[in-house]
Amino acid sequence: MKDGPDIARVASLVGDPARANMLTALMTGSALTASELALEGGVGLATASSHLAKLIEGGLLTVAAQGRHRYYGLAGPQxxxxxxxxxxxxxxxxxxxxxxxxxxxxxxxxxxxxxxxxxxxxxxxxxxxxxxxxxxxxxxxxxxxxxxxxxxxxxxxxxxxxxxxxxxxxxxxxxxxxxxxxxxxxxxxxxxxxxxxxxxxxxxxxxxxxxxxxxxxxxxxxxxxx
Structure with a gap:
């Protein structure tokens, strides 16, 4: 394996159509719930939750809890x-x-x-x-x-x-x-x-x-x- 950032891992996270749609929806700078992002991604809630977990693990999203809801947003301007x-x-x-x-x-x-x-x-x-x-x-x-x-x-x-x-x-x-x-x-x-x-x-x-x-x-x- 070559030294340096793992471009392939980040590219694979963005490359899935559902995840790409979710990420694009968050380009407004607003935070959205899993249900809202499931609609954006065109997938069911369980599938959306799996995608969101991968995006958080990959450092592309953050999540914050407010009451009963969890709100997802881009990890930053980068x-x-x-x-x-x-x-x-x-x-x-x-x-x-x-x-x-x-x-x-x-x-x-x-x-x-x-x-x-x-x-x-x-x-x-x-x-x-x-x-x-x-x-x-x-x-x-x-x-x-x-x-x-x-x-x-x-x-x-x-x-x-x-x-x-x-x-x-x-x-x-x-x-x-x-x-x-x-x-x-x-x-x-x-x-x-x-x-x-x-x-x-x-x-x-x-x-x-x-x-x-x-x-x-x-x-x-x-x-x-x-």
Whole structure:
């Protein structure tokens, strides 16, 4: 056996269709029960429980008990980024599982990727940050540029104090629909929180779609694209 991470084990966990559907359903960042995930996976509850146990053992899911219920969620943003990257490969490598529906244009425009914004708006935002030196690339990593902290402080986002989190401030996440990077990390999450708190956009029910209002789009562009 070769040294290094066991890629095959992780790939086998994601590769089962029912488990893949369950993981995709958790890309909203919400936690779901086993019954809800059984519906997403198209399997019975007993089969879903078996799949969930394997995903927890494999480090892809966490579970928390609340009263009589157990809620399952992705183990973290790194798992979400992996799934988003796999979606990008799948989108370009072969036929889709189903005929594209009316939600697809909206999904491509703006959506939630676990806890940050993805889609065309998010890719354009990251491009703008890099062009204006608000963020900079150092080798393969993204970090704050000389104008970064002041720019985000002006719109009410503090990037200085990470608190107990060891999560990086900025990180690339490969966008499956645009097939270029959008912004993840603590800053990406803070920007999505700002967008929703200001009611510039809303999250559609039972969907990853994020819909901007006309005024909200203007405010978003002024804060993060101008």
């Amino acid at each position: 798992v979400a980024s992996m799934l988003e990257a796999i979606m990008g490969v799948a989108a370009g490598a072969g036929p889709k599982r189903a005929r594209p529906g009316p939600r697809e244009p909206a999904m491509r425009e703006a959506r939630v990727c676990y806890d940050h914004l993805a889609g065309e708006h998010a890719v354009k935002m990251l491009d703008g940050f890099l062009a204006r030196d608000i963020l900079v690339r150092d080798g393969g990593a993204i970090g704050l540029g000389p104008k970064g902290a002041a720019h985000f402080a002006a719109v009410g986002i503090d990037v200085g104090d990470p608190g107990p989190s060891r999560r990086p401030v900025c990180r690339d996440c490969l966008d499956w629909s645009v097939r270029r990077s959008h912004l993840a990390g603590r800053l990406g999450a803070a920007i999505l929180d700002k967008i929703l708190a200001e009611k510039w956009a809303r999250r559609e029910k039972d969907s990853r779609v994020v819909t901007f209002s006309p005024k909200g789009r203007v405010a978003f562009e002024k804060a993060f694209l101008a």
